[in-house]
Amino acid sequence: MIRFLxxxxxxxxxxxxxxxxxxxxxIQAAPGDYAEIxxxxxxxxxxxxxxxxxEAMRIELGLDQPWYxxxxxxxxxxxxxxxxxSWAWRRPVGEVIAERMPLTLxxxxxxxxxxxxxxxxxxxxxxVRRYSxxxxxxxxxxxxxxxxxxxxxxxxxxxxxxxxxxxSVGGLFSPGYENAAWxxxxxxxxxxxxxxxxxxxxxxxxxxxxxxxxxxxxxxLNKMYVLSARASGLSPMQLLLRYPVRMALNPIAxxxxxxxxxxxxxxxxxxxxxxxxxxxxxxLNALLNQDMLLAGALIFIFCALxxxxxxxxxxxxxxxxxxxxxx
Amino acid sequence: MSVIDVPAATTKSRRKIRRPDLASxxxxxxxxxxxxxxxxxxxVVLGLFLVMALFAEAIGIGPPGQRDTAYVxxxxxxxxxxxxxxxxxxxxxVYGVKPVRDKVSxxxxxxVDTAQIWELGLFVKGAPYRLFGVVPGDIHLFGxxxxxIHLFGxxxxxxxxxxxxxxxxxxxxxxAVVGVLVSFILxxxxxxxxxxxxxxxxxxxxxxxxxxxxxxxxxxxxALAALLPRDWSPLATYLAITVILSLLGWTWLARTVRxxxxxTRQEDFVLAAxxxxxxxxxxxxRHLLPSFLSYLIVDTxxxxxxxxxxxxxxxxxxxxLREPVESWGVLLFAAQSIRSIDQAPWLMIPGAFVIxxxxxxxxxGDGLRDAADPYSRS
Numbered sequence: 026m027i028r029f030l031x032x033x034x035x036x037x038x039x040x041x042x043x044x045x046x047x048x049x050x051x052i053q054a055a056p057g058d059y060a061e062i063x064x065x066x067x068x069x070x071x072x073x074x075x076x077x078x079x080e081a082m083r084i085e086l087g088l089d090q091p092w093y094x095x096x097x098x099x100x101x102x103x104x105x106x107x108x109x110x111s112w113a114w115r116r117p118v119g120e121v122i123a124e125r126m127p128l129t130l131x132x133x134x135x136x137x138x139x140x141x142x143x144x145x146x147x148x149x150x151x152x153v154r155r156y157s158x159x160x161x162x163x164x165x166x167x168x169x170x171x172x173x174x175x176x177x178x179x180x181x182x183x184x185x186x187x188x189x190x191x192x193s194v195g196g197l198f199s200p201g202y203e204n205a206a207w208x209x210x211x212x213x214x215x216x217x218x219x220x221x222x223x224x225x226x227x228x229x230x231x232x233x234x235x236x237x238x239x240x241x242x243x244x245x246l247n248k249m250y251v252l253s254a255r256a257s258g259l260s261p262m263q264l265l266l267r268y269p270v271r272m273a274l275n276p277i278a279x280x281x282x283x284x285x286x287x288x289x290x291x292x293x294x295x296x297x298x299x300x301x302x303x304x305x306x307x308x309l310n311a312l313l314n315q316d317m318l319l320a321g322a323l324i325f326i327f328c329a330l331x332x333x334x335x336x337x338x339x340x341x342x343x344x345x346x347x348x349x350x351x352x
Numbered sequence: 353m354s355v356i357d358v359p360a361a362t363t364k365s366r367r368k369i370r371r372p373d374l375a376s377x378x379x380x381x382x383x384x385x386x387x388x389x390x391x392x393x394x395x396v397v398l399g400l401f402l403v404m405a406l407f408a409e410a411i412g413i414g415p416p417g418q419r420d421t422a423y424v425x426x427x428x429x430x431x432x433x434x435x436x437x438x439x440x441x442x443x444x445x446v447y448g449v450k451p452v453r454d455k456v457s458x459x460x461x462x463x464v465d466t467a468q469i470w471e472l473g474l475f476v477k478g479a480p481y482r483l484f485g486v487v488p489g490d491i492h493l494f495g496x497x498x499x500x501i502h503l504f505g506x507x508x509x510x511x512x513x514x515x516x517x518x519x520x521x522x523x524x525x526x527x528a529v530v531g532v533l534v535s536f537i538l539x540x541x542x543x544x545x546x547x548x549x550x551x552x553x554x555x556x557x558x559x560x561x562x563x564x565x566x567x568x569x570x571x572x573x574x575a576l577a578a579l580l581p582r583d584w585s586p587l588a589t590y591l592a593i594t595v596i597l598s599l600l601g602w603t604w605l606a607r608t609v610r611x612x613x614x615x616t617r618q619e620d621f622v623l624a625a626x627x628x629x630x631x632x633x634x635x636x637x638r639h640l641l642p643s644f645l646s647y648l649i650v651d652t653x654x655x656x657x658x659x660x661x662x663x664x665x666x667x668x669x670x671x672x673l674r675e676p677v678e679s680w681g682v683l684l685f686a687a688q689s690i691r692s693i694d695q696a697p698w699l700m701i702p703g704a705f706v707i708x709x710x711x712x713x714x715x716x717g718d719g720l721r722d723a724a725d726p727y728s729r730s
Contacts, residue, residue: 172710177703290568312578328567
């Protein structure tokens with residue numbers, strides 16, 4: 026177990042290092058460095074900036090150093106939560122991200138729970154009642170869920186709720202609650218606003234998992250042990266839940282890491298379209314404004330989140346399923 | 353479906369009777385594929401899209417860049433058969449519209465004018481165009497003689513959404529086809545090398561694939577797309593975006609190629625080929641590839657919708673293709689703000705094209721997956 030853990034940890038550290046390198050390359054690939062952008066901003070306000078000033082600032086910030094020195098400094102800072110300074114926000118990058126990260130995490134977790142909570146029962150139902158009306162209805166919904174781009178679903182839901190329910194979906198709280206103290210009503214308001222982003226983000230993943238669950242249960246239902254259990258007089262419900270479903274859950278649960286990657290991957294666009302105060306709009310606006318220190322930091326954090334999440338889910342699986350061999 | 357003895361069959365019907373024992377593998381696959389109704393339906397839909405892409409000028413109503421100042425941000429005009437007095441018309445028609453200024457918002461809106469009836473016709477003469485840039489023509493699939501028809505309405509600058517959506521089929525499917533082709537070549541080459549040579553190279557490739565799979569790729573592609581210089585020509589951006597998107601799809605294919613190669617390279621027929629003096633390239637291309645080509649086709653069909661959706665999302669955000677290139681995502685860019693879809697919800701119609709195309713690709717992919725292994729019974 027310890028060998029397995031240390032191997033996985035070493036592998037995770039290596040992946041994180043690679044990811045940090047990729048993020049740094051993206052930061053560096055943007056045209057113009059921080060000193061130039063700063064000078065352009067100053068010049069726009071009427072201050073007189075000479076080339077010598079820019080050069081002096083470069084030396085002060087270490088921008089004249091070779092790339093690996095700069096990378097080392099960036100990485101060292103990143104490990105302390107210091108990702109540099111966002112020129113668009115005029116604040117430290119770490120601070121801006123820290124404000125919005127909790128919401129992104131909340132939505133991601135809620136989406137994961139939603140996906141499994143919906144897909145497992147629906148998958149079981151579709152497998153047991155194969156070719157029934159419900160099975161067809163769910164599989165049509167699944168096909169649609171896979172085919173509709175996230176942002177379009179978000180737009181349609183926005184439009185519907187605006188048009189027919191006169192409810193503001195954009196943002197996280199109804200206007201009255203925004204600055205109110207935390208109360209039960211405010212939590213309810215928050216949950217009501219979370220439904221749309223979670224549904225939008227989770228639809229295609231749910232569709233995918235439902236299909237996988239249906240196929241897995243169908244496979245198990247045809248096995249001999251089910252027949253013998255039925256022959257020994259186990260009630261259908263008991264039999265179903267105790268054996269085939271438990272067996273079928275394993276392959277579904279083992280893709281948790283991929284699901285997490287998928288959710289984190291899709292979250293920025295959904296957050297952007299729904300105008301949530303999370304990292305989504307932050308990331309896309311940073312890209313559109315070429316505020317690369319912020320964008321690079323976010324890419325690094327998104328990747329780190331999924332890598333750590335995958336690691337944790339792998340560990341959980343090993344604990345859950347004793348058949349997984351520790352090599 | 354297996355009919356082995358057919359003594360009474362006439363020569364004509366004998367051709368229709370299936371002989372699984374004599375059929376080639378491709379024939380078996382086709383039979384199995386045909387049983388998948390949705391997949392056949394998907395093929396038909398994709399065929400229609402192909403026709404749309406090839407003959408966009410004739411299927412659209414006018415030039416895609418033509419602004420109709422008489423109908424700006426106008427709602428879709430639905431063809432009707434029964435008029436306001438309940439009279440049936442054999443020829444479909446649309447009612448005329450007249451501009452009215454909204455007394456509250458002071459915006460121009462359009463009111464249906466039931467006094468005016470604009471009849472529609474098939475294959476009407478309209479604006480001249482050059483098909484494929486060469487063949488001159490002026491016949492359009494449908495249109496009106498008097499007045500105008502905007503089937504899906506117009507956007508805030510008076511551009512016809514139907515015509516633009518039809519033309520956008522080209523860029524959207526073009527990006528998908530080229531992107532899939534590139535990722536197919538990448539996947540086959542990298543996976544092939546890893547599987548055939550094994551050893552260190554195999555380890556390295558597998559680690560890279562695992563790495564790419566373990567990180568959220570969409571933010572990464574967004575960043576790469578955002579880094580493309582803004583002053584590149586639309587064509588250069590188009591090509592660059594295609595390449596970026598094709599980096600999405602290759603990992604699945606590479607894995608399939610690798611695992612199939614690993615499974616088959618120990619087979620006797622490979623050994624026989626090697627003993628007869630075949631080169632590595634010949635063994636791979638003549639003996640190994642054909643033995644699992646069907647699985648590759650399945651994986652390729654899965655990559656299509658993925659790339660199509662990614663392109664649409666990128667363009668929708670303003671980071672992918674840009675005007676004057678038209679793709680469905682570029683058209684949806686206009687529907688970005690809640691205010692614009694509140695005023696003109698029909699701006700979302702190009703999204704329906706995306707959904708239908710992805711559905712069709714998924715259906716075909718499902719059919720192909722079933723057919724890829726024609727010997728399995730299910």
